[in-house]
Amino acid sequence: MIEIIRDIKIDILSGKYKCIDSYKIPKNTESWSPCPNCGLRPLVWEFDNGRATACGCGKNKYDHFSIWTESIMSHVKRNGGSALNYNSDKLMINWNYWVHNGIELEPREQLLKEGKW
Secondary structure: OHHHHHHHHHHHHOOOOOOOOOOEOOOOHHHOOOOOOOOOOOEEEEEOOEEEEEOOOEOOOOOEOOOEEOOHHHHHHHOOOOOOOOOOOHHHHHHHHHHHHOOOOOOHHHHHHOOOO
16 A cells, blocks of 8 residues: 555656645555546545546546535435435445546536536
């Protein structure tokens, strides 16, 4: 695991990731599969009103590929103020599913249509 994190930090410093500085190395880094296109393990941006990934795929730090999932605040709002049953691993699950199957489980457009953000 130490080697994986070291390699990610080197890739960040080398400018291989296409994302803003808010994206961070995820917990359980070894559980995230490398992108089938660029070979990088994703960085994640997890905040109150959003959760997304970024790798080296895209044009620049503002126009890049991402896998998404519902944010904690969206879940709480939809569930009467409760975070019960919120899956904090869902972003990793969605990422790994896309890596191995080429299908987004929760496309951003679908989340927004369902009132999830």
